[in-house]
Amino acid sequence: xxxxxxxxxxxxxxxxxxxxxxxxxxxxxxxxxxxxxxxxxxxxxxxxxxxxxxxxxxxxxxxxxxxxxxxxxxxxxxxxxxxxxxxxxxxxxxxxxxxxxxxxxxxxxxxxxxxxxxxxxxxxxxxxxxxxxxxxxxxxxxxxxxxxxxxxxxxxxxxxxxxxxxxxxxxxxxxxxxxxxxxxxxxxxxxxxxxxxxxxxxxxxxxxxxxxxxxxxxxxxxxxxxxxxxxxxxxxxxxxxxxxxxxxxxxxxxxxxxxxxxxxxxxxxxxxxxxxxxxxxxxxxxxxxxxxxxxxxxxxxxxxxxxxxxxxxxxxxxxxxxxxxxxxxxxxxxxxxxxxxxxxx
Amino acid sequence: xxxxxxxxxxxxxxxxxxxxxxxxxxxxxxxxxxxxxxxxxxxxxxxxxxxxxxxxxxxxxxxxxxxxxxxxxxxxxxxxxxxxxxxxxxxxxxxxxxxxxxxxxxxxxxxxxxxxxxxxxxxxxxxxxxxxxxxxxxxxxxxxxxxxxxxxxxxxxxxxxxxxxxxxxxxxxxxxxxxxxxxxxxxxxxxxxxxxxxxxxxxxxxxxxxxxxxxxxxxxxxxxxxxxxxxxxxxxxxxxxxxxxxxxxxxxxxxxxxxxxxxxxxxxxxxxxxxxxxxxxxxxxxxxxxxxxxxxxxxxxxxxxxxxxxxxxxxxxxxxxxxxxxxxxxxxxxxxxxxxxxxxxxxxxxxxxxxxxxxxxxxxxxxxx
Numbered sequence: 001x002x003x004x005x006x007x008x009x010x011x012x013x014x015x016x017x018x019x020x021x022x023x024x025x026x027x028x029x030x031x032x033x034x035x036x037x038x039x040x041x042x043x044x045x046x047x048x049x050x051x052x053x054x055x056x057x058x059x060x061x062x063x064x065x066x067x068x069x070x071x072x073x074x075x076x077x078x079x080x081x082x083x084x085x086x087x088x089x090x091x092x093x094x095x096x097x098x099x100x101x102x103x104x105x106x107x108x109x110x111x112x113x114x115x116x117x118x119x120x121x122x123x124x125x126x127x128x129x130x131x132x133x134x135x136x137x138x139x140x141x142x143x144x145x146x147x148x149x150x151x152x153x154x155x156x157x158x159x160x161x162x163x164x165x166x167x168x169x170x171x172x173x174x175x176x177x178x179x180x181x182x183x184x185x186x187x188x189x190x191x192x193x194x195x196x197x198x199x200x201x202x203x204x205x206x207x208x209x210x211x212x213x214x215x216x217x218x219x220x221x222x223x224x225x226x227x228x229x230x231x232x233x234x235x236x237x238x239x240x241x242x243x244x245x246x247x248x249x250x251x252x253x254x255x256x257x258x259x260x261x262x263x264x265x266x267x268x269x270x271x272x273x274x275x276x277x278x279x280x281x282x283x284x285x286x287x288x289x290x291x292x293x294x295x296x297x298x299x300x301x302x303x304x305x306x307x308x309x310x311x312x313x314x315x316x317x318x319x320x321x322x323x324x325x326x327x328x329x330x331x332x333x334x335x336x337x338x339x340x341x342x343x344x345x
Numbered sequence: 346x347x348x349x350x351x352x353x354x355x356x357x358x359x360x361x362x363x364x365x366x367x368x369x370x371x372x373x374x375x376x377x378x379x380x381x382x383x384x385x386x387x388x389x390x391x392x393x394x395x396x397x398x399x400x401x402x403x404x405x406x407x408x409x410x411x412x413x414x415x416x417x418x419x420x421x422x423x424x425x426x427x428x429x430x431x432x433x434x435x436x437x438x439x440x441x442x443x444x445x446x447x448x449x450x451x452x453x454x455x456x457x458x459x460x461x462x463x464x465x466x467x468x469x470x471x472x473x474x475x476x477x478x479x480x481x482x483x484x485x486x487x488x489x490x491x492x493x494x495x496x497x498x499x500x501x502x503x504x505x506x507x508x509x510x511x512x513x514x515x516x517x518x519x520x521x522x523x524x525x526x527x528x529x530x531x532x533x534x535x536x537x538x539x540x541x542x543x544x545x546x547x548x549x550x551x552x553x554x555x556x557x558x559x560x561x562x563x564x565x566x567x568x569x570x571x572x573x574x575x576x577x578x579x580x581x582x583x584x585x586x587x588x589x590x591x592x593x594x595x596x597x598x599x600x601x602x603x604x605x606x607x608x609x610x611x612x613x614x615x616x617x618x619x620x621x622x623x624x625x626x627x628x629x630x631x632x633x634x635x636x637x638x639x640x641x642x643x644x645x646x647x648x649x650x651x652x653x654x655x656x657x658x659x660x661x662x663x664x665x666x667x668x669x670x671x672x673x674x675x676x677x678x679x680x681x682x683x684x685x686x687x688x689x690x691x692x693x694x695x696x697x698x699x700x701x702x703x704x705x706x707x708x709x710x711x712x713x714x
Contacts, residue, residue, distance in 0.1 A: 079393070086421050294393050298451070301420065323451055326444035 001042045009042075010035045021046055059089045061117045061303060062110035064103055066124075066186065068095040070219075070247070071275050072292050076121055076143060079296025087304050089116065098185055100124040111136050117303045119143060122186035139306035143299040145188035153306065153321045155298040159189045159272075162288040162327035163196030166242060166270050169286075169329060171204050173337045175239035175268055178206075181226045181252055183218030183244045190218075193244050193272065212238055216248060223251025231259055240268035240335070246275040249285055253334070264336030274330050283333035291325045298323045346626050347619065349383075349634050351600045352500035352525045352577055354436050354462055356383040358619050359634060360590060363581055363604035364389050364440035364467060364504075366414055367612065371429025378435035380612035381619045385435065386602065388416045389442040389467045390423060390452060402608075403537050403547040408556020408583065409605050410537040410547050413470065415442060420455055427459040440465040440504070444479070446492035457497045463525075464499055466490065469506030471534035471553045480531070481509035483518035490522035500525035502579065505570075507533050507562045513573040526577035528602065529566045533559050556605040557583045564596055568645055571597025585614065587621030594634065595641035656712040657695040658702065660688045665709055672701040672710060 007014045012035060019027050020035045027035075038044075063080050065073045081091045092110065096103040103124055110118060117139040125133075125142075130152070133140055142154040170178050180197050183190050198208050214230055216222035223243055231237055243249035249271030253263055263269050263283055271278055274289035302321055331337060347358035362368060362377040364386040377385040394417045401412040418426060423439075430437045439456035441464060443449040453464045468489060469480035479485055486503065494501050503519045505512055507530045516527050532553025539546050563582025570578055577600075580593030585606035593601045606614050631637055658680070665688045672688065673681045680694035681701060688709070702710045 083421065086419070294448075297393050298448075301451075321451070323447045324445045325448060 001044050003044075003046070006035070006038055006042065006044055009038050057116055058114050060092055060113070060115045061089050061119065061300075062092045062094065062106075062113075062115040063119045064094045064096055064106050064110075064121065064123070066096060066098050066122045068093065071277070072246075072273055072290070073121060075292035076296040076299070079293045080119055080300045083297055083300035083304065096124075098124075100126075104129055107133065111138055117141070117307050119299045119303055121299075122189070124187075137310075139303055139310055141299050141303045141306070143295050144186055145192065151320050153302045155295050155302065155323045155325065157189075157290055157295070157325050157327055158192075159327070160192040160196035160199075162272065162290075162329075163193035163242070163244070164200045165327070165329050166272070166286075166288050167197045167200040168204070169331065169337075170240045170242060170268065170270060170335060171200070171206070173240070173268065173335050175336075176206060177209070177212065177236075177238040177240075179212040179214070179230060179238040179241045181214050181216050181223055181230075181241055181243045181248050183222065183248055184215055185218050190244055197242060218245050218248060220247045220251040220254070223248035223253075224255045225251070227252035227255035228259070231255070231261070237261070237267060240264075240270065242270045242272075244272050246271035246273040246278045246285060246287055249287070249334075250277065250281065253281065253285075263334050268336040269334045271334075278330075279332065281334070286332045286335035286337070287330050289328040289330050291327075294325050298325070346632060347383075347623055347634065349600065351384070351579070352463060352502065354384065354500065356436060356600065358383040358622065359594065359598075359600040360615060360619050360622065361386060361438070361579065361600060361602045362607055362612070362615060363602035364465065365604050365608060367604075367607050369416060370418060371426035371432075374426075374430035374437055375433040377607075377612055377615070378430075378433040378437075381616045382435070382612075383600065383619075384438055384462075385430070386438045386440050386465055387423075387426075387430070387461075388414065389440040389470070390416045390418075390420065390456065391442050392420070392448055392452065394419055398549075400548065403552070404556070404605075404609065405537060408537075408554060408558040409608065410535060410552035410554050411532065412548055412550055412552050420452065423456065424459045427456070427461060431460050436462045438463045438465050438502075440467045442467045442470065446489045449489050450492040450496035453493045453499075453501070454496045457499050461499065464493060464497060464501045465528055466493060466501065466503045467531070469504050469508070469531035471506065471508055471532060471551070478506045478508050478531075480504070480506040480515060483511075483515045486515055487518040487522045490519050490524045494523035502526040502528050502577075504528040504531050504581075505566070506531045507559070507566055512566050513569055516570045516574045516576060520574055520576045524576070526579060526599075527570060528579040528581055529570060530559065530563045530582050533562060555582070556609075557585070559583050560589060560592075564592055567593055567598050568596040568642060571639055571642055572645070584618070585610075587618050587625055590618060590622060591625065591637070592641075594638055596645070597639040597642055599634075599638060654697075654714060656697045656714050657692050658690050658697065658699075659711050659713045660690055660709060665707070669706065671704045671706070675700050675704050 003014055003017050007017045020032055061084055084091045094106040119141050122144040142152050145156045182194050201208050214226040216226035241252055249269050261267055271285045271287035274287045278285040278287050349356050349359050361384040362382040366388055368374050368385055369388045374385045403410045439461035441452040469478045471478055501524050503524050505527050519527055532555045535554035537547035560583030567578050567580045578598045579600045580598030581602040584590050584601055584603045590601045664686045673683050678694050678696050680691045699712055
């Protein structure tokens with residue numbers, strides 16, 4: 001049955017049925033009950049697309065992830081969905097597989113499908129595309145550092161500071177030759193981390209050796225291959241390896257195990273992210289906690305703030321909201337520390 | 346008579362109920378106001394609720410220890426809770442906690458929109474926030490306060506920690522950043538005790554100590570801030586009676602907060618404190634709190650200003666019928682002796698330390714020139 005047939009069966013106008021569905025408080029209780037009874041009996045649900053057209057709202061938000069096989073990204077997605085659900089929205093999750101072309105395709109699709117807002121995690125968006133989204137007047141929030149737009153609301157983490165803190169910790173553990181397995185993406189974050197690592201080495205009077213820095217794919221395989229190559233090529237192995245993500249660290253540890261090198265006795269390892277797995281590895285991985293849940297929660301909160309502002313027709317804000325979240329070092333066993341001083345108490 | 350203005354807010358009395366689980370939602374806050382609190386502070390609201398560890402509170406006769414007590418209601422839910430809390434018509438202060446200036450500013454502006462009357466920044470919780478609480482760093486606290494102040498048009502007060510080397514410095518940073526006031530103090534990092542048979546500490550990680558244990562620390566912190574920084578102070582720590590509240594007020598606080606006592610005794614304890622305060626003021630002919638605020642500070646000097654006077658203890662010539670020898674036992678200089686009903690003091694041995702005057706239950710001993 002469609003809404004017209006419901007109206008006919010109840011002997012009321014289509015508008016009245018619509019009111020029962022959308023503003024039941026405006027319908028006389030008796031009429032409301034009668035119509036609701038028919039709706040229930042016929043198991044009628046309103047046409048979701050038609051409703052979207054009518055109210056210019058689909059109660060849907062789009063979330064574009066760089067990759068959904070990654071547990072950290074899923075933690076962000078989970079938090080976004082949680083807030084969206086509380087707000088009565090559903091979340092369409094698209095996986096761009098770290099492919100800028102695919103990201104654009106998905107954005108096109110999401111906007112065509114009239115989502116009420118967009119959340120982009122580690123977006124590869126360029127200037128031109130970003131202004132297209134602005135022209136479409138779709139509320140949007142970025143999670144992660146942006147390369148293109150400064151005038152977008154965003155949630156980000158100071159990865160440079162996090163990497164600097166970890167590098168300093170590795171030095172404090174007594175390591176001098178500290179290698180870095182640096183993921184190629186997300187690019188702005190990777191660059192910031194490399195910078196943080198180099199800054200601390202320099203400040204501590206340790207020479208930055210480019211032969212100790214490997215650019216790898218940001219996944220377990222990338223860490224595995226990078227570690228193997230590094231050990232194979234260097235005449236003398238480093239004291240420690242700092243991976244720009246926990247997945248890279250897992251891959252590196254796997255390679256070290258294969259090469260019969262012990263962590264941390266022969267070579268220390270540190271990760272970045274504090275994935276769930278990091279505290280389940282043997283040895284437990286020392287890492288930098290990224291607030292994935294909070295990133296998702298804030299991304300979603302800021303998006304709904306924008307959506308609500310748009311609805312309330314409040315004067316448009318000029319200044320973008322930027323929320324910076326904190327990283328926190330998690331000292332476990334893989335770094336080879338001897339004192340518990342830096343540990344969380 | 347007890348009504349007062351704090352940070353521009355009109356309060357019926359200066360006794361607030363502090364942030365904590367007893368103010369965990371709108372209903373709890375409303376009940377706190379109805380119990381007679383001058384204002385209420387919400388349990389600390391955070392960006393993302395966390396699972397609570399169990400157990401997380403332990404107590405003994407003198408106070409309590411807790412691990413991280415934050416709101417378990419998400420920011421979205423506080424819109425409704427704040428409505429309920431405000432329906433009682435009193436002053437509701439939103440306590441917020443976070444780790445970066447922008448995070449705190451966001452939470453503050455949300456709470457402003459939901460109807461809070463003021464913001465209390467709680468960045469001094471010692472439990473589960475690592476060894477150095479944020480509030481021990483004046484520069485970080487400055488940045489946080491500044492960003493929150495510029496995000497809202499409400500009064501912003503900052504809850505300070507005694508776990509800092511110089512509380513005056515952090516209070517100054519709050520003022521410089523535009524903060525309207527400070528709350529002193531938060532719980533103090535500690536362990537209540539150890540079960541010797543099981544070799545198990547009171548809680549399974551370090552906690553924040555509250556209650557009588559920390560009142561002397563709170564009083565000193567409030568006095569220090571009052572003597573060094575011109576900023577309104579809300580005194581907290583171990584208040585369970587009107588006397589305690591008055592001590593804070595006399596040392597420079599403009600208002601006080603009660604937490605642990607409410608947790609242990611229930612909210613009726615507030616009613617009693619406020620009533621007793623009223624009675625005390627009547628008996629002492631105090632018409633306004635301004636008359637007593639900071640009054641004891643005049644008698645609190647810097648060590649350098651103290652005079653070296655050859656005062657010694659006197660027994661006032663009154664025979665002592667007390668069946669105790671506390672003063673005799675406590676005299677480290679062997680100057681006090683008892684024979685029968687009388688206490689005698691060897692003035693050549695007495696060095697005027699003063700211990701006997703406070704240990705005597707009958708207050709019979711006095712220092713005199």
